[in-house]
Amino acid sequence: MVLVQYSESESESESESDSEPVHASQPPAKRLCTTKPSPTQQSLPLPPLPAAFHDLYASSTRVSVRDDPSLHGGRKRVIPHVEGNWPTHLYLEWYASKTELTLLSDVILQIQQKLLHGSKTELHSLLHSDLGAQLPLHISLSRPVVLRTEQRQPFLEAFQSAMEQSHCAPFDTTADSVDCVSNYEKTRWFYVLRVRSPEHDELNRLLKLSNRALARFGQPPLYEVAVPPSLSPRLGNDSAAKKTRVTKPAEENDYSHCFHVSLAWSLTEPSAAEKEQLATTDLHKLRDLKIGFDCVKVKIGNQIFSNSLA
Secondary structure, eight states: OOOOOOHHHHHHHHHHHHHHHHTTTTTTHHHHHHSOOEEEEEEEEEEEEHHHHHHOOOSSOOOOSSSGGGGGTTTSSSSOOTEEEEEEEEEEEEEEOOOHHHHHHHHHHHHHHOOTTTOOOEEEEBBBBBTSOOOOOEEEEOSSEEEEGGGGGHHHHHHHHHHHHHHHEEEEEOOOEEEEOOOOSSSSSSEEEOOOOOOOOHHHHHHHHHHHHHHHTTTTOSSEEOOGGGGSSSOTTTTHHSSSSSOGGGGGGTTTTTTEEEEESSSOOOHHHHHHHHOOOGGGTTEEEEEEEOOEEEETTTTEEEOOOO
């Protein structure tokens, strides 16, 4: 390689002439970094994430193919992993604002204080994940049930059709009291915020839609009282139908006192005295809190389908 010497005047003139093209060819991001934003630009808040974004990342990464409670805070899986089975859940989802999260955190703190000194109950908040990410809260419209692979699409279509015919509109509800309820297996206890019945009884209406749709696929209802098979009418010769529990018509029942939002959970049941103390939780700061819903979520496996209310 031959080195060519240039005079200082030549190098200076070339560098000056080249300075503008080099600056112009810089990526836009680099040029923007040198521009100071105006006060108006600095005060603009970030736009909210679209509602569908949360559905894309609602399922956590599976870290084990076996049920290992040590990986989940001691929790035991209610529905085991079986090929061809799809855990299914119907619910109303609520993403609380920062202000609302502060109020709910205060409620959890009160619950912790209501537990008697020396209690073995360890509370786990449902407001945030272990990494500090906000978690959605919900009101259940079904138990955790299981659909077979061939049932997924027919069930989804049946439920969506029922929702369209119901003409159920978006609605709000409000907090009523604090309580403790267990899951059906008595393996976990949830500290919940019970809610009041909305103006047009939308919670009971949506529960009936859910229970009817699930009953068509041999799944148990939520909250309804099941009639023992020996007392149920004849179900024909279908062996699958014979195993299905018959429930009282949903129209006869009002479950307004059952609906709730879970705030925290524990692996141990609180004592009777502690449950009485929960009823004295001060909720006056929540009297103006409106919990709004505009869609019903159907989670089948790790997929979530959002069904808008009319």
